Amino acid sequence: MAHYRSAGNIPPKRHTQHRSPDGTLYREELMGEEGFSSDSSLLYHVGVPSAIMSARSWQLPDLATTPNEPLLARHLKLHDLFDGGAGHDVVTSRRLVLSNADVRISYVVAEEPSPLYRNATGDECVFIEAGTGTLETVFGHLAFGPGDYLIVPRATTHRWVPSGDVRAYCIEANGHISPPKRYLSTYGQLLEHSPYCERDLRGPGEPEVRDEPGVEVLIKHRGSGPGGLSGTVHVVPQHPFDVVGWDGCLYPYAFNVADFEPITGRVHQPPPVHQVFEGSNFVICNFVPRKVDYHPLAVPVPYYHSNVDSDEVMFYVAGDYEARKGSGIGQGSVSLHPGGHSHGPQPSAIEASIGAESFDELAVMVDTFRPLELGEGGTASDDGAYALSWIR
Known part of the structure; x- marks a missing residue:
């Protein structure tokens, strides 16, 4: 995050002597990314950091x-893990x-x-x-x-x-x-x-x-x-x-x-408007309480879509997630929609959403550009039935 901060006790000039009140030299440590070519901070230690x-x-x-074979959409009930x-x-x-x-x-x-x-x-x-x-x-x-x-x-x-x-x-x-x-x-x-x-x-x-x-x-x-x-x-x-002080x-x-300001429009907006962070070959998005599409003929829930390049993981935190009504998903659930499989709202949720002016939902989404595999917690919390929920 290229936003400069400093805290504690630092010298006026970097890479120069910085001593304690008794004259002991503090040890300077550069913590930096990408081989001195990206963001970094300088920390001043009492001891030897190495x-x-x-x-x-x-x-x-x-x-x-x-x-994830055979290829299936999954519903993982995380609250069952602890x-x-x-x-x-x-x-x-x-x-x-x-x-x-x-x-x-x-x-x-x-x-x-x-x-x-x-x-x-x-x-x-x-x-x-x-x-x-x-x-x-x-x-x-x-x-x-x-x-x-x-x-x-x-x-x-x-x-x-x-x-x-x-x-x-x-x-x-x-x-x-x-x-x-x-x-x-x-x-x-x-x-x-x-x-x-x-x-x-x-x-x-x-x-x-x-x-x-x-x-x-x-x-x-x-x-x-x-x-x-x-x-x-x-x-x-x-x-x-x-550390007595640092800056960088x-x-x-x-x-x-709650400080994320949602971007909305007259018709349904695609997931990138919900993005909050990104990493190498994945993005993090969040869906927050918001006003929804205001075109007179708008369909507020998402259209069906194929994840051509990515697996989509949604963690349902709070509220009432309109598109998943009737699927069994609730708070503490994770849905996995893998690349190569079309997904979207439960059929009954489409008509039910028409006329809605706002959604009260909170979810964290991770989209990856390589296929995801199930860890032991994913296997242990899989409900085993979610993939069939669109025909119910």
Whole structure:
């Protein structure tokens, strides 16, 4: 996100001496993307950010996948995956729902603080379905609540601290996640036709220095396991939250879905108007409460459409999703409409929608440009009947 911020104590000139009150030199770390050619931030550490005391393997949560064969539309009932958050945390308790080489979609219900965690494979976009808490990071902390997207850049050391049960829908990239390029100026400012702007984004608070020795950090990284991933635990001599100040354009931030301003028209608008973020070979959209088509002969629900190039995943968060009435889908459901299969509203929903002036619905959609496979959480939550719902 090319939106400059600074926090804490930094020197007037970068790459120059910066000392503590007792004269000790702070250690400068550049955290940057694309080999010094994209967004970056400079962080000033009390300790040595590269220092480790020991390392061991970490067994990642089950990342094995099963192809969607025979090719079927699926209804996955995510609320069936967890009885509650007791004994679960947002990092190690995730259950993989859908995955391909570009993105992994998981779901978790958690109430325990997570271990310190660093995803070294890509950015994460975590949508908070319900619950509150704090995302603690090396940059500072972010309070979160229902409807928040939290964007955590690749290799950011962080942990999740819920205040009771938190329901989180986790979208992990194998690259970076950013606002759509068509909403950005040449220099990275969100433009006037964007459905949100910089004022809607919440950055972390002031960095916090913690003096704790012998701390463990869980790292997900490229390796030889399922999906080309492996896990490692580093034991570090000083707590990673030892930053006295930082500045730059790379940092975690939050955006609440209630601040997304929907784009509407006289006739039905295509899904790109709902886009909120993009990654490599996938996009993230959200459908929010809004006025709908106002042409006198408009049909407000979507027309049938074939996903020629993509799989479409819709997570139903709140409200009453008009196009799916009669399909069994409700809050906490995920629909998978795979490329190669036409899909659209339930037949009875088309006529019923005519004359509607607004829709009260909230959903998060991920469209991928490579086929998705089912993770163990997807297989466990599949209702087994959704593909036949259009003939009922």
